[in-house]
Amino acid sequence: MIQKQFFVNGVERNIVVNGKDTLAKVLREQLGLTGTKVGCGQGQCGACNVILNGKLVRSCAIKIDKINDGDSITTIEGIGTPQKLHPLQKAFIKHGVTQCGFCVPGFIISAKVLLDNNPSPTREEVREWFHKNRNACRCTGYIPIVDAVMDAAKVLRGEMDESELDFKMPEDGRIWGTAYPRPTAVAKATGTLDYGADLGLKMPEGTLQLALVQATVSHANIKNIDISEAEKMPGVYKVVTHKDIKGKNRITGLITFPTNLGDGWDRPILCDEKVFQFGDAIAIVCADTYENACAAAEKVKVDLEVLPAYMSAPAAMAEDALEIHPGTPNVYYVQNLEKGEPTAPIFEKAPNVVEDDFYVQR
Known part of the structure; x- marks a missing residue:
């Protein structure tokens, strides 16, 4: 000091x-x-x-x-x-x-x-x-x-x-x-x-501090989550995993429309079977201090089967791409495309023309 x-x-x-x-x-x-x-x-x-x-x-x-x-x-x-x-x-x-x-x-x-x-x-x-x-x-x-x-x-x-x-x-x-x-x-x-x-700094004395165990890969199957070493770390009160979630360990992830091909309940609260994206929450460490929670979070061992990471929409839409959400096609919603009049005559008269290919979010 x-x-x-x-x-x-x-x-x-x-x-x-x-x-x-x-x-x-x-x-x-x-x-x-x-x-x-x-x-x-x-x-x-x-x-x-x-x-x-x-x-x-x-x-x-x-x-x-x-x-x-x-x-x-x-x-x-x-x-x-x-x-x-x-x-x-x-x-x-x-x-x-x-x-x-x-x-x-x-x-x-x-x-x-x-x-x-x-x-x-x-x-x-x-x-x-x-x-x-x-x-x-x-x-x-x-x-x-x-x-x-x-x-x-x-x-x-x-x-x-x-x-x-x-x-x-x-x-x-x-x-x-x-x-x-x-x-x-x-x-x-x-x-x-x-x-x-x-707010975490302004809670009453004795309030537990939390640290997330987050995925460091973008796509993987979860084979096992071992919290035994983390539970023994100083100041740890509990390590919460999907097994501790009461009721359905799912939130509405994909927006549902009548034309969607999934049921909308695709995302876990805490990952249980899969990692869907980098940073996904796998466990929550509850400890007496934030520093102790973070130290214990480092001790949670997650055994993963790493899967291909699709970092763009075209990659995820490829014919050989794995389903990110099992049972839900990667192309889970199709938006109709309506075009106006042919643009060729306009382009012919334009002093400058720029052409490219674009894609946007869902």
């Missing part, structure tokens, strides 16, 4: 820490600043971004022993609050960036560093900044994020009044079809919304 004295959001902190813990872990678990999210835990997605002495850093990839006494750290809680939003937070709300919202604190922190160093970026420079710093978002398509940064930059430069970022209720009082912010937008933009991992 080591003692560290540094500043977080302008407040001096003097704490004793495990030197091998990450900065993210200390911020979240010891200081209660759960606005810093941990997505990948490997320094790749940017959800855990904080500002360290004016520089953008990934707090999940920095050990606390690398933080020097007197260092200054800014988290999303230090950017703005629900009562006093920063222009970046207002802009993210206005442009509908706060969808699932998990990546938003990291993006706002990242954008703050960008605008501190480049108050007048072009759209291309904003995109390049997020690309270079590997900020990942699965919801927005990035265009609204760039829009938000550009508007916030105008406000910070004094070229736009901050009030223009506020939603104005139409005179008729209708919000359908408007940019009315979703109810959770402010909480997501300020990091005050609790996700599962955040």
Whole structure:
């Protein structure tokens, strides 16, 4: 254990820490600043971004022993609050960036560093900044994020009044079809919304912590699940497998229509006979601490018969492809295709023609 004295959001902190813990872990678990999210835990997605002495850093990839006494750290809680939003937070709300919202604190922190160093970026420079710093978002398509940064930059430069970022209720009082912010937008933009991992830190003392045993292959038959060694690990209360599921160990996986060829009950809650995709849940370890749960999860032995992995729709639709869900054809739903008028005459008159083959999800 080591003692560290540094500043977080302008407040001096003097704490004793495990030197091998990450900065993210200390911020979240010891200081209660759960606005810093941990997505990948490997320094790749940017959800855990904080500002360290004016520089953008990934707090999940920095050990606390690398933080020097007197260092200054800014988290999303230090950017703005629900009562006093920063222009970046207002802009993210206005442009509908706060969808699932998990990546938003990291993006706002990242954008703050960008605008501190480049108050007048072009759209291309904003995109390049997020690309270079590997900020990942699965919801927005990035265009609204760039829009938000550009508007916030105008406000910070004094070229736009901050009030223009506020939603104005139409005179008729209708919000359908408007940019009315979703109810959770402010909480997501300020990091005050609790996700599962955040709630786990705020449960009463004695609450069991969970870790998943997940598939590390994309397709396999399960021959055996051995939990005997995991059950003996320190702090383990129980290892839950499919045998512990009461009732039907199935959820409605494939959407059912009258034309579907399956019954819709294709996916197990915890895998029992097959692994269908990388990351499938096979068991749940319940222990006194998250660290003990993770350590025990590593001891669960899953004997697999690895099957071919189909990483695209055409591969799964091939004639020699195995049924992914036994009893349900891989082509389980057929959508009729309706075409309009022949396009050849249009192509003949077009100054430029681009042709390619495409496939999309189901």
